[in-house]
Amino acid sequence: MVTITKMTLDDLNNIKDILISDFDDFWNYSIFKSELESPNSYYIVIKNNSKIIGFAGIKLCPPDCDIMNIVIKKDFRNQGYGLLLLKELIKLSKSFDVQNIFLDVNEKNLPAISLYNKLGFKKISARKNYYKENNAIIMKLDLSQKQ
Template sequence: MNNSIIEISEMSLTDFEEIQSVLISDFDDFWNSETLKNELKNNNSYYIVAKINNSIVGFAGIKTVLDEADIMNIVTKKDSRNSGIGSALFSSIINYAKSNNVKKITLEVNENNVPAIKLYKKFGFEQIAKREKYYNGTDNAIIMQLLIS
């Protein structure tokens, strides 16, 4: 896995069909496949997949309105985590935002989600707010932001 080449490309309908039935079992995704399919049709949204040996091992999405963007989702396949795929996806998403003149990227994350927060901080995101008991009425949400000059 460590020596495998991670290829990043825009998510196609074929890619979506490949992952839709295994979204929850393999990717631990918190969205249902219908929501994801609708996102792919949204002109403001941009979704990418990471592939190793032609097989999807992760995906991420961003929604842009004028010069501001929100990270919608980032997930690595359960059996492939902690091997650089999330970083490759996130780097690609941020480069996409930069090349589209985005000045501010915002995201929201469960404060207990250690791997995700580590990933975001690695790319320069900083906490700007907290929403108490946002997830399931128990876990706090952290709002993080990256300003691009």
């Protein structure tokens, strides 16, 4: 059974030792922990039979928010779970009356860009060499036009 719930510190502790190997997350544990505890942040986890297979989070900056992270466990990619998580983040943002969702993504990260495009995010600008030699693409989803 697949469930999506608010992420807790226990959830993070459960995946602490496999963050890099199984999720290739770009944050270390302590940065992630402080993000999770930040009052402006909201993280969710997706579980398959109670096992965490992905997580994602937003930082609220009313009337906007930023997607901080969205990662699916390597063995579970390409099975629709990323789409489910992103849809849930959008629903969550709407519940906080967010007008625009922003994110930045490495221009070489085609799976993520394709996922964001699929749910209506549009490229609005770019930042040169944001990720070492790669540029970042800044994308936005305008929720005010989707009501």
